[in-house]
Amino acid sequence: MPELPEVETVRRDLDARVVGRRVVTAVVTGKRTVRRQTAAELCGALEGRTVSEVRRRGKYLFAPLDDGAALVVHLRMSGQLQLVPARPGGRAMAPHTHAVLYLDDGSELRFVDPRTFGELFVTRDLRPGGLPEALCSLGVDPLTDEFDAAVLGRLLGSARTTVKSFLLDQRRIAGIGNLYADEICFRAGILPVRRTETLQAREIRAISEALTSVLDAAVQARGSTLGDARYRDLAGNHGSYQEHHCVYGRAGEPCRCCGTTIIRSRVAGRSAHYCPTCQS
DNA sequence: AGACAAGCCTGTACGC
DNA sequence: TGCGTACAGGCTTGTC
Numbered sequence: 001m002p003e004l005p006e007v008e009t010v011r012r013d014l015d016a017r018v019v020g021r022r023v024v025t026a027v028v029t030g031k032r033t034v035r036r037q038t039a040a041e042l043c044g045a046l047e048g049r050t051v052s053e054v055r056r057r058g059k060y061l062f063a064p065l066d067d068g069a070a071l072v073v074h075l076r077m078s079g080q081l082q083l084v085p086a087r088p089g090g091r092a093m094a095p096h097t098h099a100v101l102y103l104d105d106g107s108e109l110r111f112v113d114p115r116t117f118g119e120l121f122v123t124r125d126l127r128p129g130g131l132p133e134a135l136c137s138l139g140v141d142p143l144t145d146e147f148d149a150a151v152l153g154r155l156l157g158s159a160r161t162t163v164k165s166f167l168l169d170q171r172r173i174a175g176i177g178n179l180y181a182d183e184i185c186f187r188a189g190i191l192p193v194r195r196t197e198t199l200q201a202r203e204i205r206a207i208s209e210a211l212t213s214v215l216d217a218a219v220q221a222r223g224s225t226l227g228d229a230r231y232r233d234l235a236g237n238h239g240s241y242q243e244h245h246c247v248y249g250r251a252g253e254p255c256r257c258c259g260t261t262i263i264r265s266r267v268a269g270r271s272a273h274y275c276p277t278c279q280s
Numbered sequence: 281a282g283a284c285a286a287g288c289c290t291g292t293a294c295g296c
Numbered sequence: 297t298g299c300g301t302a303c304a305g306g307c308t309t310g311t312c
């Protein structure tokens with residue numbers, strides 16, 4: 001399940017390898033992959049265009065093009081981008097390949113998505129800073145300098161919900177999914193069910209610190225690859241942050257800090273993993 | 281066979 | 297009334 005660290009890993013690789021490349025041909029075969037426009041419109045908007053840069057907001061990737069439009073990609077649960085180098089005879093398409101951008105150096109950028117929740121679209125509707133209008137409802141991105149403990153404090157101060165729901169709300173902070181929400185709560189020593197109204201100043205600082213340190217470490221490790229919807233980077237390699245998970249996917253196992261059995265319960269309709277001793 | 285996992289959107293219901 | 301929040305349903309498919 002790609003969340004911020006996984007999407008950022010893909011963004012960095014795309015930025016290094018696809019910027020300056022021109023799309024020669026675009027082919028969409030998935031029926032659900034392009035929803036906000038027709039596949040022909042998307043392909044027409046991409047063909048002949050050069051990728052200027054690759055940016056990210058929360059879990060969304062967007063690539064401004066040389067004509068002022070931007071390609072937007074969301075991987076949702078099972079989406080994956082593959083960059084397949086030019087090779088005589090080509091390389092077989094993975095099952096569930098729904099779109100392919102053929103680039104001017106012979107490489108192919110492929111969108112693979114078994115559960116078909118992911119989507120691509122091209123938009124010309126951009127804010128002055130270049131952010132697509134469609135992404136403007138997203139909250140602050142925690143890897144930017146727009147985010148710090150003071151900003152988090154203000155956001156938490158106006159919320160009346162659980163810490164888990166707060167962290168998952170993309171309109172407040174963009175990029176955190178179920179996995180990193182649980183890891184951040186553990187690192188901060190806060191239970192996922194804690195009400196935001198009850199947080200002390202020192203706990204808000206702890207959440208801020210945990211948020212930054214967990215996401216930074218996960219980006220360093222090139223994301224988490226778990227058994228289910230296995231995340232892969234552009235080249236097909238997996239991340240390694242799962243080796244550092246303290247709670248997510250560890251229900252029934254001993255806490256790495258105190259040995260207490262990690263609990264799994266439901267919070268805000270989602271699975272939540274926590275240590276009942278280390279978190280309060 | 282059927283439940284479940286995930287992210288996000290939509291619609292509806294609720295409390296203050 | 298209106299705002300913020302809660303919750304359920306829909307979308308999908310591989311895995312247990």
